[in-house]
Amino acid sequence: MEEVIGLIAANYSSSGLGELTEERTIASLPFGGRYRLIDFPLSNMVNAGLNTVGVVTPYKYRSIIDHIGAGKAWSLDRKNGGLFVLPGSVFGISNSSSRFLLRDISRNRVYLLRSPAPYVLVSGANIVCNMDCRKLIEAHLKSGADITLTYKTAAEDNPFLTGLRVEGGRVVGMTRGVRRGEPAFLDCFMISRSLLLKIVEWYSAINYLDLFEVLEEDYDKMDVGLCEFTGYAAAVFDTQSYFRHNMELLDPAVYDEVFSGERPVMTKVQDYAPAKYLDGARVANSLVSAGCVISGSVENSVLFRGVTVEKGAVVRNSIVMQNCVLQSGAQVDNAILDRNNVIPSGTVLKGTPEEALIKEKRADQP
Amino acid sequence: MKKKECIAMLLAGGQGSRLGALTKNIAKPAVSFGGKYRIIDFSLSNCANSQIGTVGVLTQYRPFRLNSYIGTGAAWDLDERDGGVFILPPYATQSGGEWYKGTADAVFQNLDFIDAHAPEYVLILSGDHLYRMDYRKMLKSHLDNNAELTVSVMRVPWEEASRFGIITADADGRIAKFTEKPRKPDSDLASMGIYIFSRDVLKKALVEDSRDPKSEHDFGKDIIPKLLAGGHRLYCYEFSGFWKDVGTIPSYHETSMGLLDPKPEFDLYSPEFPVMSNANIQPPHYIGPSGSANNCMIANGCRVFGSVRHSILSLDSYVGEGAEVTDSILLPGAKVKRGARVTRAILGEGAVVA
Numbered sequence: 001m002e003e004v005i006g007l008i009a010a011n012y013s014s015s016g017l018g019e020l021t022e023e024r025t026i027a028s029l030p031f032g033g034r035y036r037l038i039d040f041p042l043s044n045m046v047n048a049g050l051n052t053v054g055v056v057t058p059y060k061y062r063s064i065i066d067h068i069g070a071g072k073a074w075s076l077d078r079k080n081g082g083l084f085v086l087p088g089s090v091f092g093i094s095n096s097s098s099r100f101l102l103r104d105i106s107r108n109r110v111y112l113l114r115s116p117a118p119y120v121l122v123s124g125a126n127i128v129c130n131m132d133c134r135k136l137i138e139a140h141l142k143s144g145a146d147i148t149l150t151y152k153t154a155a156e157d158n159p160f161l162t163g164l165r166v167e168g169g170r171v172v173g174m175t176r177g178v179r180r181g182e183p184a185f186l187d188c189f190m191i192s193r194s195l196l197l198k199i200v201e202w203y204s205a206i207n208y209l210d211l212f213e214v215l216e217e218d219y220d221k222m223d224v225g226l227c228e229f230t231g232y233a234a235a236v237f238d239t240q241s242y243f244r245h246n247m248e249l250l251d252p253a254v255y256d257e258v259f260s261g262e263r264p265v266m267t268k269v270q271d272y273a274p275a276k277y278l279d280g281a282r283v284a285n286s287l288v289s290a291g292c293v294i295s296g297s298v299e300n301s302v303l304f305r306g307v308t309v310e311k312g313a314v315v316r317n318s319i320v321m322q323n324c325v326l327q328s329g330a331q332v333d334n335a336i337l338d339r340n341n342v343i344p345s346g347t348v349l350k351g352t353p354e355e356a357l358i359k360e361k362r363a364d365q366p
Numbered sequence: 367m368k369k370k371e372c373i374a375m376l377l378a379g380g381q382g383s384r385l386g387a388l389t390k391n392i393a394k395p396a397v398s399f400g401g402k403y404r405i406i407d408f409s410l411s412n413c414a415n416s417q418i419g420t421v422g423v424l425t426q427y428r429p430f431r432l433n434s435y436i437g438t439g440a441a442w443d444l445d446e447r448d449g450g451v452f453i454l455p456p457y458a459t460q461s462g463g464e465w466y467k468g469t470a471d472a473v474f475q476n477l478d479f480i481d482a483h484a485p486e487y488v489l490i491l492s493g494d495h496l497y498r499m500d501y502r503k504m505l506k507s508h509l510d511n512n513a514e515l516t517v518s519v520m521r522v523p524w525e526e527a528s529r530f531g532i533i534t535a536d537a538d539g540r541i542a543k544f545t546e547k548p549r550k551p552d553s554d555l556a557s558m559g560i561y562i563f564s565r566d567v568l569k570k571a572l573v574e575d576s577r578d579p580k581s582e583h584d585f586g587k588d589i590i591p592k593l594l595a596g597g598h599r600l601y602c603y604e605f606s607g608f609w610k611d612v613g614t615i616p617s618y619h620e621t622s623m624g625l626l627d628p629k630p631e632f633d634l635y636s637p638e639f640p641v642m643s644n645a646n647i648q649p650p651h652y653i654g655p656s657g658s659a660n661n662c663m664i665a666n667g668c669r670v671f672g673s674v675r676h677s678i679l680s681l682d683s684y685v686g687e688g689a690e691v692t693d694s695i696l697l698p699g700a701k702v703k704r705g706a707r708v709t710r711a712i713l714g715e716g717a718v719v720a
Contacts, residue, residue, distance in 0.1 A: 033650035034666075072440070073647070252652065252669065259649040259667075269441075271642045273634035274401035274665040274678075275651065276626075283659055289650035290402075290666055291635070294659075303650070 004119045004137055005081075005193070006045040006053035007111075009099050010038050010064055011088035014126070016160075016238025019360035020338065027125035028063040029236065030321055030339075032249050032258070033289040033304050036067050037236060039267045040130070041123040041188070046074045047263040048133035050121065052081035054111045056088045056104050067268050074266050084111050099124040099187055102207035102214060106200045112193055120196055124187030128245060129233040130258050130265065131188070136227045140190035145225035147171075148190045151183040152229045158184065160237035162212075164226070171224040174212055183226065186233055232257050243336060243356045246302045246319050250285055272305050280311055296326065304339075313343075317353070321361075340364060370449070372505055372562070373485040374418050375473050376409055378493035379426030379466055384614045387714060388697075393425065395493035396432040397618075398697045398715065400625055400634055401665035401680045404435055405612070406493040407442075407643045410451070413491075414442040415639050416501040420449035420483050423493065424472040426456060426465060441644035454479060468583030474572040480565065488568050490561040490585065496621065496632065497609035498639055504562055504603045511539065513601040514567040515593055518560035520605050530556035531586050533602050541600040544590050555602060558609060561585065567598065608632040619712060622678055622695050626661050648681055656687060665698075672702070 010027035020029060027038040038055070045053050053076060057064050070076070071083025086108035088101070100122065105112075112120065119140070121133060131150070140148035149171055151164055162185040163178035164171050178184040200207070203214040215222070232254055234245035248254050259265060272291030277283065282297040291306035296313035304322045309315060312328035318335045326332060330343040334351035338361035343349065351357030382394025389397060395406035406423075413421050421444060425432060438444075439451030454476050456465050466472035473480075473490065480488060487508065489501055499518075508516040519533050527548070534543035534553040544557070563571075571589050575581050581588045594600055608631050612618040624630055634641060648667030653659055657670040664670065667682035672689035679685070683696040686704035693710045696702065700713035703720045713719065 250652070252654070255649070255652055255669075264647060265649070266647050269645075269647065271640045273641070274663045274680075277659040277662050277664065278628055279661050281660055283653045284657065285653070285655045287650045287652050288664070 003117055004050055004121050005115050005117045006050045007120050007122045008038065008041050008053060008055045008125055010125045011056045011058040011101065011104055012099050014237050017242060018239060019358055020239065020242065020336070023361065024063045025058045026236065028067060029242070030304060031128065032246060033287050033302055035265060035267050037128065038064065038068065038125045039265055040128050041125055042068070042074055043263070043265045044131045044133050045121060045123070046076065046266065048137065051076065051078060052115065052117070054084040054086045054108065056086045056108065058088050061087065069268065073268050086111055098210035098213070100211035102200060102203055102209060102211055106204060106207050109197060109200055112197050115193065118193055120191055120193050122189055122191060126237065127186055127233055127235045128258065129186070129229070129231060130260050130263055131229055131231065132263060136188065136190055139225070139227040143225045146192065146195055146222040148225045148227050150186045150188040150227050150229050152186055152233050154178045154180055154182055154184040156180050158235070161185065161235055166226065169226065171226060172219045186229060239336065239356060239358060243319065247300070249287055249302065250300065270305065335359065370420065370483055370485050372418060372487040372489055373420040373422065373480065373483050374413050374489040374491055375476070375480070376421055376423045376491045376493050377469050377472060378406060378423050378432060379472060380494065381427040382494065382613060385618060386615055388618070388712070391428060392431040393427045393429060396435055398680050399496070399622065401663045401678050402645045403641060403643045405496065406432065407641055408496050409491050409493050410442040410444065411640065411642045412499050412501060414444060414642060418489065418501060419444065419446050421451045422454045422476060422479055423451060424454050424466065424476065429455060435644055437644065442642045449483070452479065469585045470572055470575055470589050471583035474576050474583070477569060477572065485565060488563045488565055490563065492559050494613070495609060495611050498607065498636065499605060507603045508562045508601070511601040512599065514564050514599045516562045516601050516603050517541065517590065518558045518605050519555040519602045520558055520609055521554050522556040524551070524554050527551035527554050527556065533557055535602050539601045541594060541602055544594055546586060555604070557586065558605060559586065615712070619695065623676070623693070625663060625678070626676060645681060657685070
């Protein structure tokens with residue numbers, strides 16, 4: 001697909017994620033046992049045939065570069081095209097409505113200038129979905145619109161998503177927050193490369209704003225169309241939504257859709273051995289990753305790679321990230337344990353269904 | 367290790383016919399093992415971890431699956447610019463072309479490949495073995511002894527010694543005798559089929575052997591005895607650690623089940639010397655509300671809604687509700703449907719039990 005290049009904004013964050021995003025942007029957030037949120041838009045683009053993708057990184061980019069590297073896992077380690085790292089200027093934009101900071105696109109406009117492709121597929125990096133982007137691409141090409149936005153009809157009120165005001169099948173404005181039954185923007189859109197470059201140039205004086213903020217008054221001058229997505233889409237904005245969407249992967253229907261074999265979600269590979277269950281292990285309704293060693297009890301939980309649950313330890317309704325150790329007699333319920341936490345024997349960590357208890361990331365041991 | 371000081375020639379051409387249905391359509395080194403690996407992962411990972419950057423893989427029997435699995439060698443960091451992994455099948459020439467007639471013949475037919483990389487030493491390996499070994503230690507011993515050929519050996523139980531090629535060595539490790547499957551073994555040192563040759567010694571031996579019409583062109587049966595008889599400097603390198611050639615269905619099953627011990631003899635989890643593999647990216651496995659897992663290994667992508675006991679579920683397997691899997695191995699993609707019972711079985715890749 002030489003006509004379309006990709007652009008992923010991985011340079012923003014959300015204040016609602018607290019300690020989870022203190023040392024990482026939202027795009028780097030571990031999700032679903034072995035992934036990071038950026039894997040979803042990146043895999044969607046590559047699965048649609050794009051072989052050139054630029055990733056706008058935050059100022060503190062170590063974590064995201066460590067994960068995407070040269071793009072090998074997404075077959076983007078190429079001579080022609082490939083993965084382009086586009087350094088951004090800001091570490092996390094707490095205002096979560098600003099996903100597409102004009103300044104960071106402007107600073108990296110050489111990526112847009114050097115490509116001959118007529119179109120750019122732009123995406124944020126905090127919505128989990130397995131999307132066939134070819135539909136969006138086709139819809140955009142067919143309609144001849146200036147911009148085509150992907151949306152999903154909101155199943156419930158959501159103050160974090162961007163709502164679209166639609167008249168006569170055209171988008172005429174955006175709202176912060178969306179009501180149930182209204183179209184919610186999935187932060188994924190098609191735009192012609194020349195138009196994007198023009199917008200960056202026209203609004204260079206106010207490029208501290210988001211792309212759609214500067215276009216607020218311009219909907220009457222442009223043709224902004226829509227493309228509907230009806231599959232599973234999960235927006236991660238705060239700890240509650242992070243927790244809820246990880247747990248939704250425990251529903252086989254969601255699991256099968258998100259991890260579809262047809263459009264696999266690709267991620268950085270690590271050589272962990274398969275998970276091992278020892279005698280006495282009790283596990284139910286849980287997602288367990290490679291390298292885990294389970295002797296205790298695991299229920300309704302998502303375990304990332306290399307987690308140890310010793311005999312007598314109990315973990316329920318929780319998300320346990322890479323390399324945590326739950327020692328014998330530890331009890332963890334409704335919690336999010338970030339990397340490398342060791343929960344000593346006898347410790348009880350209990351959050352509530354409304355508010356998970358978070359244990360922040362510990363340093364890697366030498 | 368200096369680059370191109372030593373290259374590896376990995377014998378992966380055999381069928382492994384005693385593995386029956388498992389090797390009906392694929393070569394033995396391509397057979398799945400340990401949930402997410404293929405047997406060749408172990409020797410390829412050993413090469414990578416021993417900093418051997420050039421590996422020739424000699425294929426013959428049903429190589430398609432093996433070739434696609436090896437790919438560019440990236441999974442073992444063997445996608446190098448000046449080296450890497452090379453698949454070496456039998457080939458046609460102006461004067462005809464021959465299938466490989468034996469292990470020594472396979473290497474003989476690829477002497478050009480070896481010369482093109484011009485190493486000082488050549489490591490001959492089998493792609494069938496399960497073990498972890500740093501070949502640099504064996505090379506050091508080869509250099510220290512000023513040897514022309516070094517054979518890696520292991521102590522085996524005396525009762526089993528008659529199954530192996532047995533080596534009798536003197537106190538310095540110099541090989542005095544080499545007997546294939548001796549009825550009355552006088553040593554418990556068994557040859558592992560892993561050799562380091564100095565390149566010119568290898569070349570000369572292979573060329574001479576190729577002219578011998580009575581030879582079976584096999585390293586163990588022909589090359590080693592001839593070099594020994596010729597008074598060459600043959601030494602042994604003693605290896606200690608887990609090493610297995612899972613050549614039969616019972617040994618495949620037994621070795622696999624051994625991985626499930628709380629402290630297995632062969633530990634797959636070694637961060638210093640990892641076993642690398644080219645597994646497809648699959649999500650973490652899911653165990654349902656009425657599923658259960660005890661004493662087992664479950665690889666990524668599995669969906670478990672029934673009970674799994676003392677078994678290995680390889681990548682992307684499925685166990686339906688009410689189904690029971692015990693003492694078994696499900697190879698990648700195998701499915702055990704609702705209510706079925708599988709006991710002491712090996713289900714091949716993609717097999718379905720309804």
